[in-house]
Amino acid sequence: MTTTDPSSTTPPPDRRPGGRTARTRAKVLDAVIAQLGEHGFDGLTTDTVAARAGVHRTTVYRRWGDVGGLLADVLDAAGDDDWIPPDTGSLEGDLCGLNEEIQTALTAQPPVMMALIASSFRSEPAADAQQRLWEDRYTRCGIIIDRAVKRGELPPGTNARQLLVTATAPVYHQLVLLRTPVDPELPSRAARTAALAASAGAFTEG
Amino acid sequence: MTTTDPSSTTPPPDRRPGGRTARTRAKVLDAVIAQLGEHGFDGLTTDTVAARAGVHRTTVYRRWGDVGGLLADVLDAAGDDDWIPPDTGSLEGDLCGLNEEIQTALTAQPPVMMALIASSFRSEPAADAQQRLWEDRYTRCGIIIDRAVKRGELPPGTNARQLLVTATAPVYHQLVLLRTPVDPELPSRAARTAALAASAGAFTEG
Structure with missing residues (x-):
């Protein structure tokens, strides 16, 4: 989102890959997966996810909106990998x-x-x-x-x-x-x- | 459930096939199907089904218990038919x-x-x-x-x-x-x- 000057000594910008935003996203999506696996859809709310991830509920609300947004991001993140299909020779x-x-x-x-x-x-x-x-x-x-x-x-x-x-x-x-x-x-x-x-x-x- | 004496002049017993119980069941299951088709699972409650079928809510509650019981009976009724698979010659x-x-x-x-x-x-x-x-x-x-x-x-x-x-x-x-x-x-x-x-x-x- 933002570009950084490598000579800068200011803290990493919020949206730098691997930065604070990425860490927050990882914590929140991990919390969604854990909550979903243990309690299913009915146990999933933005509040339970925020509490589990240890982030402010307003952070979850502002970034993901609702449970549908959280689930969609989990699935989009799952697709953002380097998975390749098996290669067995036949x-x-x-x-x-x-x-x-x-x-x-x-x-x-x-x-x-x-x-x-x-x-x-x-x-x-x-x-x-x-x-x-x-x-x-x-x-x-x-x-x-x-x-x-x-x-x-x-x-x-x-x-x-x-x-x-x-x-x-x-x-x-x-x-x-x-x-x-x-x-x-x-x-x-x-x-x-x-x-x-x-x-x-x-x-x-x- | 009960057997009837054909010479009897009393009203049909409640659970006679095609009797009042069967008609109530048909009305209720039709209401479940209509409600489900229009509003999905989230629009399905024993109260909406009772109102739609024109029966007392206690009748629905006593016989089917809850939405799960209603859905199970719709599916069981669907299987209680004379469906046979296609016979085309190949x-x-x-x-x-x-x-x-x-x-x-x-x-x-x-x-x-x-x-x-x-x-x-x-x-x-x-x-x-x-x-x-x-x-x-x-x-x-x-x-x-x-x-x-x-x-x-x-x-x-x-x-x-x-x-x-x-x-x-x-x-x-x-x-x-x-x-x-x-x-x-x-x-x-x-x-x-x-x-x-x-x-x-x-x-x-x-």
């Missing part, structure tokens, strides 16, 4: 690794990801941020399909997003909606099924 | 018809099914009833796989539930979680993909 291996990561996140304790998904049914800003995060992840995973095409495992013109949604949807469906007990075989089975269909040309146009 | 056609039904329900206005799914993140009884309903539907759809095995479209021993979850999961994932715009090709594409993988043996053990 399409099925990459998809299986991806599904394992999803299953691990969806079954983690405390259930932060499940609580964030549940929150997306309560708050439009959270829903929008959740969708941005998912779309960003699917976009980054496009490299899995690029590599598979280069290796000759997939026909050129394979629709990456359709293949990735097909590979991952059963994991989300079973754990988020059907809420069946964890099936350790599910990530690999869903990966194998999608890879099989994709190599048969299920995701190429025409 | 595995892919049956799965496509099933996905078309799901997509239609998930995009209906007012958005009753979406509101019921959202409610399952707020109420344990609603979540339990929603899962019972889905499991019942998947069980009924087993006949799709039985017919396909008999026609020689699928290997014997194909796991019906795994195939059905794979076929339907992308429709739920796109519409309920990713909330992408409706894709008219999605039901048939997901059906084709699952059928392709299934005929290649993706859902047989070993």
